[in-house]
Amino acid sequence: LLFPMTLPPTIPLWQVAIGISFGVVIGKEIFGGTGRNILNPALTGRAFLFFAYPGNMSGDPVWIAVSKVKETVVDTVSSATPLAIVKLVESGDRIESVLSNADYTFLTLLTGRYPGSIGATSALLCFMGAGLLILAGIASFRIVVGGVVGVLSMGLLLNLLAGESTAAWFSLNPLYHLVMGGAAFGIAYMATDPVSAPGMNGARWIYGFCIGVLTVLIRVFNPAFPEGVMLAILFMNLFSPLFDYFTIKVRLKKRIVNV
Template sequence: MKFLYRRLQALAPLFEKGGRFERLYPLYEAVVTIHFGSSDTTRGRVQVRDALDTKRFMILVIIALIPVTLFGIYNVGYQFYAAIGEPASFGSMVMKGLTVFMPILLTSYAVGGFWEVLFAVVRKHEINEGFLVTGLLFPLTLPPTIPLWQVALGISFGIVIGKEVFGGTGKNFLNPALTARAFVYFSYPAYLSGEVWTAVSSSASRLVGYTSATPLGVAAATAQPQAVTDALSEAGYTVMHCMIGLIPGSIGETSVLLCLVGAAILIVTGVASWRTMVGSVLGVVVTATVLNGLVSDTTIPFLGMSPLWHLVVGSFAFGAVFMATDPVSSPDLKPSKWVYGFGIGVLTVLIRVVNPAYPEGVMLAILLMNVFAPLMDYSVAEYRVRKRIPNGL
């Protein structure tokens, strides 16, 4: 290991100022620091520094995402064999899932990485590890049937327009993974309208174009006088089903239980804010309860969906745990995190129930609240500043 490190160090002059590959320095720096960490020492008056760095920060998010990713891979295979009605072993389900998910993931990483490196080289800054998270989050929000070229376009949009235009990780005000998804969502609505998820189909399989409705699709399509809960149980969904997540849906979003595991990892390690998560759950519960009170014979049945159902269906859990808590695009200050989370919960339910065009509202809710995050921070900061005893010149 030491040997490898010395070899890498020996290459340094090639990439440093005046070297032959001076322009590729960000790439070199990324390779060295990914493998061996930074060998920089402190400058200035603070002689010691905390061991935490942004790499650790981002890696912890990825670790928290591993359970949902693995489950997502399995679920893709499970749904495939359920759709074609063949019994299959655990191994073949995982294999099927891998053959579907890995190309999506690799496309996302390759294209996203290309942009990240390009901007780092042109702008002469280090490659930011934030794209490792973006590149994984984005595929997890996509349906397994997504064409790869759409993945590539989506991640390009997310990285370039959602982040690099503003100066890279740390300066973006929107969550890049969600920006990417929003792009695909509005550009190619047929592929992820949220109403119907096409189970995996390929021309080789016997069954092409098999579709099955997600719980949200069922809920949105319910008509009077049927109640939403009845429609859902008729379609074979129970709360337990949705908790465990062996249901059709986007690759990583289906299992609420594993999202909770991810949430636990993020909260214990202090990477994500529990205030945002709790706030958004409160927002959903309050809004859904209020809407439940408005139900009458003339309203759409979706209005009567209970708060519990709202929490377990769709990608609310995934969004609230992994997307809303992105530290860069969420507000900085603790009180504004509560408001931000609450707003996400409220908007999620409202978009789901009130706007018939969008059965799922988490993505739009988070993006919308992202936009308001700086305003919330500003208000809280001004409020706090007013309470300070002034210290002027």
């Protein structure tokens, strides 16, 4: 169910079928099936589509409609996504002002009234859903809180390093990192996957924090991938067993010392 929510509404259905098949077979079954996969299957499928069919996953052709019909009834108005606009902002300009001039205020970004993937635009609804999952005992609040803290911490650190000649991303308000793109959706629903995430509580804090930090770093230092949460989660999935291993090792050392 999460896989189609990460896709743009204009993607061909046959590509959706290929993507979910790749995610299930390569991201799940090849590791032994349900409960044994180390990668998030939904994000594995999305990553495959992102690199195999980039023209249908992101960019202006996906979000900006071009019609050759001169006389037509306007049903909706399309525009570039906030992340696509931010990528074009030059050094010395304020991203917040550029977004506001494009009618992307903070409230608009928070509520999700802008072009984006089907289920990933409204940060407010994403975190509300995360709260319900946490109350139901399905998701770990440690991963969610760790991810949010990681995003805000990295954003604040970049603010401190910002100068006149640095990229505009450096001076962006850290809260904007949470409400733009799929950061909120990824932290709330993808990072909390109980199979691919660490099982130890201490490891979950580190896992979530690293996802938040990597999301911001990929956005700022790699303009080719303005949406960094997908790669951040998949990369941290690979380190989940290692986080658990060292967490258990530290706990065992404490027990030995106390004996």
